């Protein structure tokens with residue numbers, strides 16, 4: 001139970017929050033001026049501190065050094081009093097549990113920061129044992145360079161202790177580097193500590209400009225300013241859903257940081273649970289680490305394990321375009337004119353892998369931006385080849401037509417062709433959009449049948465349902481429904497012809513609408529009921545005895561499925577209400593949290609008493 005911390009937004013494991021002191025603090029933040037440590041119980045018997053709304057009080061504690069035997073930790077465990085002011089307790093990864101506090105200080109931090117695998121293990125152990133809506137505080141470890149990665153891992157509160165000590169030792173810290181003060185010719189910063197100072201350690205010499213010398217005390221002040229400024233950048237990045245893009249560049253300045261975020265990439269479950277399924281921000285894929293991003297891995301996983309091709313036409317593989325969605329690019333318009341609904345279009349791309357045409361709007365297929373160098377690295381080739389191979393093992397095609405250029409694409413196709421039964425036919429001469437290539441593509445499809453608009457629209461809706469709701473969902477969800485699609489792509493409406501429409505539409509009652517920005521389905525109440533009655537596992541949020549208006553807050557949640565992710569469609573179900581909406585927290589966070597919005601409710605109806 002926390003009264004004084006609230007999570008307002010998240011980007012993977014990183015959160016934007018608020019430490020609700022009488023003067024609230026936006027987190028992630030430095031808490032140097034806002035913390036009062038009641039002291040260690042090793043050195044003294046201490047009563048329950050008086051506490052104030054103005055500060056975060058660290059309750060009397062017994063800290064254990066890293067590696068202390070668990071039995072010893074048990075023997076000396078502290079019973080934390082229930083206090084009514086903002087409070088933090090000191091824990092180790094072993095003693096981390098719900099102690100009723102607002103924040104938790106990991107006493108082992110100085111031991112594991114700097115060591116990538118220990119850092120990953122201990123942060124994840126702590127974060128998973130602590131209630132989701134409480135703050136995690138690492139003391140005495142933050143520097144301007146490591147702060148972004150600490151927050152990325154799931155840390156909310158930091159302090160400037162280490163940065164200041166390094167300053168007093170003569171180290172000048174920036175977000176990228178660490179310098180001996182003595183080695184600097186000038187100050188590469190204009191913070192209040194650096195502004196108007198000159199870099200000269202001789203205090204008697206005012207120099208030609210008359211500026212005062214920059215001493216170690218100034219250096220400590222600068223380090224703290226640099227850390228604060230870095231955290232402001234990090235908060236902005238989280239708000240924009242773009243912390244990962246930043247980390248991929250920032251972590252490069254220190255080997256252990258690069259190793260640390262790669263360790264987290266290996267820990268798919270921890271980050272996947274915390275990463276939204278849709279975002280409206282662009283995803284910048286700048287280097288090979290981008291291949292390991294959760295959003296990319298999740299898309300690849302769903303395309304190869306959930307999606308199923310429903311067209312009986314040949315597969316036509318084409319290169320992606322810089323323009324998104326692909327179908328709006330000039331090259332794809334040319335491919336389309338040549339194919340004329342006689343082939344199933346699938347785009348090959350790094351770093352996404354492959355994108356069947358029905359999913360070209362689905363996050364992150366139309367949301368990524370990458371530097372097109374025209375050259376594929378071996379990692380990229382292996383990644384895309386692996387996905388294409390799995391895709392072809394799962395989906396049967398009569399023919400595969402590879403309308404791809406030489407660079408990289410052809411190489412990938414040849415690798416995969418060697419492993420699968422269906423033969424590959426190549427149609428590109430020189431470049432995919434030359435007149436010859438387009439003519440080849442067109443004539444290669446001679447004699448193939450066209451699919452109709454209705455088939456295309458139904459298959460699109462079903463493919464999205466597979467992707468969004470799980471393997472087989474596209475068929476199972478609409479198994480007892482007379483499926484009709486109305487309106488124009490990409491704003492298709494899904495209807496059930498067997499039910500009368502409330503709005504008088506002849507095509508039946510509306511079940512869902514396709515959301516063009518994310519390429520997902522958004523359900524109506526009737527759609528939610530169809531989902532509940534179908535064989536497709538429902539993502540259900542069970543609520544208390546009330547009728548939600550606009551949103552369900554976390555305290556009103558009785559239970560929630562563990563596989564709910566931020567951005568998922570969820571059914572809201574309680575004794576007095578039935579509704580549908582979009583998850584704003586992940587499942588276990590909804591159950592754990594005592595504050596914050598759990599579900600944004602789109603439609604709700606009161607149940608008969």
Ligand SMILES: [Zn+2]
Pocket residue numbers: 189190191192193194195222223225226
């Ligand atoms: Zn400065």
